[in-house]
Amino acid sequence: MNYNNEKDFMNFKLPMETSSGAEIILNGEKFNYFAGTSYFGLHNDPAVINSATEALSKYGLTSSSSRGSFGTTKLIVELEQEAADYFETESAAFLPSGFLTSPIALQVLNQQNLFDIVFVDELAHYSNQLAVKIIGKPVIQFAHLNSSDLESKIQQYGEVNKKPLVVTDGIFPIHGKIAPINNYSTIVEKYGGIIWIDDAHGVGVLGNNGRGIIEHFNLTNEKIFFGGTFSKAFGGFGGFIPGANKFVEQIRNDNFFNGATPAPSAAIAANLTGMRILREQPEKRFRLWNNAKKLKTGLRKLGIEVDDSNVPVAAWSLKTKSEMQRITDELIKKNYLIQFINYVGAGDNGVLRIVVFETHTEEQIDGLLDQLGKIL
């Protein structure tokens, strides 16, 4: 491509002109897009878009009042039931954003007096960091993904009879690493604690039925609580917390839940359709996992160290920012967009991050790897 200032792409000064997908348009030009979180390309799926449009005509943009008032539409009731069915839980609560799931859940778990001290992964997402800050209990960080450090911190700081709460992301957004929840579960059981997982990137993606990290590890533990977002795998918008009736009822009684107008009707309908598509078409997940394997195998052949999990995210860093900038600039010239990103978990210099979707073709993935091979 012929563009004068590639840095503008890097800095996102150029807004997207299409929805997120395997191909997007920026500045009037088509790109192979390997960034963001539209893991199944549902953000531009015709069924998702049609249902959103219909809902908009029927319900207007929002219900104009909070859930504590007349804010609950039939569509929301349907969505909450669909989410409960999808995760095979008794119930589920729909929330105005994915970011809010952690602050709300921790507030409710705190009110129930289920923990006395918090242990949080040092690279947990901003929403988890905010959540642990505002509940007013002691907070200790443990080393990223490190079960032994978690246990020794619990031994060091958790006095007898102090119930620990372990807080973590399910999949960490930048490197796509999976938290060892199986190990955490064994540990908290020993100390009478509980776990909160922000599984924003895991739901839809991990597990044979797309139920996320808990299904990935085959855990059925009442001491593990989790929430997710519709804005990534499901192609929609807003957060959700599935769980037992009692817990979800308490979420519904919380001020965060009652004091906010729900997300727009178009988003709610999109969430419903996206979730149904992923439930009814498990082959989509298997294709996504194949694409993840293909991308990561290709990256390893280029000498880039990435794990071989099914997570469709890979990231690595180079010695200097300017080297990473050069890689994204060279790729932009060939109409491939990956991201040089600064975000929680990316360190001071940032990292190069590639995301592969289920809707990427083999040619697109091969093309990206081929271009990367020429410029690394």
Ligand SMILES: Cc1ncc(COP(=O)(O)O)c(C=O)c1O
């Ligand atoms: C780990 C994690 N949790 C929560 C969120 C927030 O979700 P949402 O953007 O749907 O509010 C994000 C990113 O968007 C995330 O990466």
